[in-house]
Amino acid sequence: MEKFNALYAQSGGVTAVINASACGVIQTARKHSDKIGKVYAAxxxxIGALTEDLIDTSLESDTDIAALRYTPSGAFGSCRHKLGSIExxxxxxxxxxxxFSAHNIRYFFYNGGGDSQDTAHKVSLISKELGYPITxxxxxxxxxxxxxxxDNSPGFGSVAKYVAVSIREAGMDVASMALTSTKVxxxxxxGRHxxxxxAAGGLAAEKEGDSPHIILFPEIPLNTEAFFKRVEETVKKYDHCSIVVSEGLKNPDGDFISEQGLVDAFGHKQLGGVAPVIAKxxxxxLGYKYHWALADYLQRAARHIASxxxxxxxxxxxxxAVEMALSGKNAVMPIIVREKGETYRWTIGEAPLEKVANVEVKMPREYISENGFGITDACRRYLAPLIQGEDYPPFHQGLPAYVKLKNLPVEKKLSTTFEFA
Structure with missing residues (x-):
């Protein structure tokens, strides 16, 4: 039986656990070496696929591939490059x-968000049109x-855990200094949209007075009058106020409060820093002394405290993904299915790429408190299972011992090069 190669690629902003998905792909493919030859990574x-800049993962040891499971960021490099229309x-x-043809690649696994699933869907379409079989x-x-x-997106649970832990710890810090120092x-x-x-920050508020006292969501336009009143009441009651704000917070006109006027490679507006705007x-x-922090890359890189x-x-x-490909499925995405019942259980299902691409799921209104500044019990029940459990990486001399792969290149076979416009 002829064996074909596979290509795996990572796309968009990385997470604390995207390499765990890479580990799942490569280890599973190695178990099916009778059907899959080599696993290349773009x-x-x-961009690596377009420029024929491929990595031969077969040259990595089983031990190093296993270490991907607890290593953050994108082991093979990621990018923000959205393929345009086929036309x-x-x-x-x-x-x-x-x-694909030059390297005998018949399996393509694209690991990313909505824009990436759009790319994966388009690749599945063009392969049919051009008569080259690619799963x-x-x-x-x-x-x-x-x-x-x-039910949820891999990468979210760990960010949720990091944010909930961070606002709990920072909130305790502020509370201890509030009499003579920072009030807010x-x-x-x-969270753009x-x-x-x-909302995950709200998990830290388990009882009356716990941080965060206020959450500002992109789905709820900022009502400054109600917001100032809430801050003032909170400081009077607890002597301090801790706030979690999403980068995509908007004003009543629907404009981003922190918009810089720039766009990224996906066409998304670049957001500045909403925290200093709110602080000012x-x-x-109100005249309160404040401190603010930008979680930024820290929240998505924190593998040491992953869920x-x-x-x-x-x-x-x-x-x-590998098992689906080998079973003959194509143009689909594995999904997490939450089973019914009081105890959290999940299984793997699937969804067609054509229906996944470019669809954005926002917070339902019933997950946000009536006043718009907190989460509801229904939201807490949804979020809480996603941050459960610790999966610490190994440590060496007090620091996480993450793997760095060799990432040796595959010899190029094409005489032409691809130039980006």
Whole structure:
């Protein structure tokens, strides 16, 4: 039986557990070496595929591949590059098929968010059109937790855990100094249009007076009058106020409060820093001394405090992607299915890429408290299982011992090179 090679690539913003998905893909493929030859990785996502910049993962030891499960970031490099329409950018797709054919690649696994699933779907379409058989499976990943069909997105649970832990610890710090120092602390978290990460901070508030006292969601336009009143009441009652704010917070006109006027490679508006804006508003109106922090890359890189549930789910979708491909499925994405019942249990299902691509799931209104500044019990029941369990990496001399792969290149076979416009 002829064996074909596979290509795996990582896309978009990385997470603390995306490499666990890579581990699931590579380890599972190695177990099916009678059907899959080599697993190549595209260096820096789809860009590596277009430029024929491939990595031979077969040259990595089993031990190092296993270590990917507890190593953060993107082991093979990621990118923000969205393929355009097939009609207008046909040369890009033809180039991909040319690279696949040159390296005997018949399986393509693309690990990313909504835009990446759109790319995976388009690749599956062009392969049919050009008559080259390629099995294309999307692998879900995004800290934003905004992919459809799946109960949650791998990468989110660990960010949620980091944010909840951080606001609890920082809140205790502020409370201890509030009499003579800082009255207000603001933690800015990721979340352009969906407030899932900000909502996760609410898990830290288990009883009256716990931080965070206020959460500002992208789904709820900022009402400054109500916000100032809430801050003032909180400081009077608890002597301090801790706030979690999503980067995508908007004003009543629908404009981002922190918009810089720039866009990234996906066409998304670049956001500045909403925390200092909110801090200045509070200072100017109420006069309170403040501190603010920007979680930024820290929240998505914190593998040392990752959710065990998240790690297991990230590995499972990688493993399932290979199994689905070998079973003859194509143009699908493995998803996490939450089973019914009081005890949290989950299984793996699937969703068609054509329905996943470019769909963004926001926080439902019933997950946000009536006043717009907190989470409901229903939201807490949804979020709580996703941060459960610890899965610490090994430590060496007090620091996490993460793996760095050799990432040796595959010899190029094409005489032509691909130039980006």
């Amino acid at each position: 260096r820096n996502g789809i 207008k950018h046909r040369k890009q797709y033809e180039r991909l098929v040319e690279v 294309c499976i999307g692998i879900p990943k995004t800290v934003d937790n905004d992919l459809p069909f799946t 602390f603001i933690l800015e978290v990721m 969906a407030g899932w990460i900000a 508003l509070i200072k100017d109106k 065990k549930t998240d790690v297991e789910q990230a590995y499972a979708v990688g493993k399932s």
